[in-house]
Amino acid sequence: MDNSKPCIVQHDRMVLLECGHCAFEEAREQLSFYAELVKSPSSFHTYRITPLSLWNAAALGWSATRVVDSLHSMSRWDVPLGLIQDIRDLVSRYGKLTLEVDPNVPYQLILKSADTQLMDEVIQRVGMLLLGMRRISMTEMAFHGARRGWMKQELTRLGYPVIDLAGYDDGQRLSFSWKEAGAKESFQLRDYQKDAVKAFEGLPGSGGSGVVVLPCGGGKTVIGMAVMERLQCETLILTSNTTSVRQWMDEIALKTTLVASEIGEYSGQRKEVKPVTVATYQILTHRRTKDSEFEHMKLFNERQWGLIIYDEVHLLPAPVFRATAEIQATRRLGLTATLVREDGCEQDVFSLVGPKRYDMPWRQLELKGWIAKVDCVEIRVPMSIDLKDKYHCAEGKHKFRIAAENPAKLTVISRILQQHPQSCVLVIGQYLDQLEWISASIGAPLISGKMSQQERNGLYDSFRRGEVRILVVSKVANFAVDLPDASVAIEVSGSFGSRQEEAQRLGRILRPKSADNRAYFYTLVTKDSKEEDFAIQRQMFLIEQGYEYAIQVQPDPDMLTSINMKDRYIKGGHILQ
């Protein structure tokens, strides 16, 4: 055993990383390339090496040897031989199969592999299902190009992801450029943004489809536009909501020579199809009734798109995968801050949009000063004795809510507000009752989905101007792209364990700060309740990105204090000005 090493590598593909070890940071960085974090109890982070995590590494150019060497250099004991073999096997599978066009038969593709045994297996496994597929030699199989996406999906499921070299249609040409240097709007791509664009383009023949992972505030729209600018073609942009649709349109009009008449909005309100069209996912998947057809999917074929951009690709809904399978000859760029999905469709993103081409760890952007340095604190707030009784008597499904709405959280909120007397603060939560109560108690306005868009905008503006220092916000914070930036966020409750949600919320305070470039993220969790477990699950993604949550445990309650507090509220008095 070698205690100078931070990891324990197990034969079941799990890797335990000791927190607080002096080589922790470096090991975390290495693991982030080829493993995914699955658990993070206090003393050891648990990573899992999965086929998909290895294939994404392979797509970034990692060899099996490099993965094994990396593990070996961090492992306390010898890396299990079985695991080494697994890694060699899995990594080698990536690219055993390639997809190319048949130079002789139009619309025909050829699946190739030097491994004839593998070819036999593929024929056996997918051959029956696919009409018109035929073997043309020991190492080659031909099929119709319309099945390209379907084939890639099947082969990934089979465990042999194919490298797609069949190329792309360039689509209708569209000439434009960045607004010229010297103009007021001119700007420079940051180095990492240039790298991301280059990584997406790949070497000639490869690239042209895949995912770029960047934190909130990393400039994803800029990367999308930069890819468009390189390709000079008509482009379809899909994104999550109408505000984001307008943002894309505004950004494009502002930074490029494209003019408004060339940029269309395809949403519930407008149905424009122009050389650059921005649409919501929701309109594509909209159906009048449960089993009528998707009437807007035709958008994919309404023009000769040369590029499709999937903004927030982690939200891509299942029916859009199906449509995506049919347009594999079109270049595809996925953009996201968190490639993790809670529904296990990572594999479909991988096979249909493409592998991860670029990933910038959040902490590296922080070091360079592109985003704020954030202190994350988890505060464990005990329940009063009354509440403990209520909690233990409640049925399973009510327990979580009782814990989440623990009124003792209010004292902590007040204390935090006092600690940051000058800062702009967002109080973010899940339950409207709780938020209304908090809003009334601290005398700060509440923004929820009930509030009209106009009223929201008014409050956003006051907040931006500094007239309102504290905003209480519901789940609107998860969606509202126009919510102003703050430097302190207090999460008072959250949903079961959505890693995405936590990332979104942290993203609200990541924009660089003028003075010391620091921000604070507090998450309030009721001690000894189910909420603790969900909090851990939520935090997973950010821990994977290298954030650490300092844990503060509040002393057990003085029962009188919390009763007093409730009385004061009921009498309508504000606890804090």
Next chain:
DNA sequence: CACGGTGGAA
């Protein structure tokens, strides 16, 4: 036809 409100879907 521009609205605001309602109900269904995810």
Next chain:
DNA sequence: TGAGCTCCACCGTG
């Protein structure tokens, strides 16, 4: 494990 929010289509108004 479920509450909350958004988006879309429809249907009234004036």
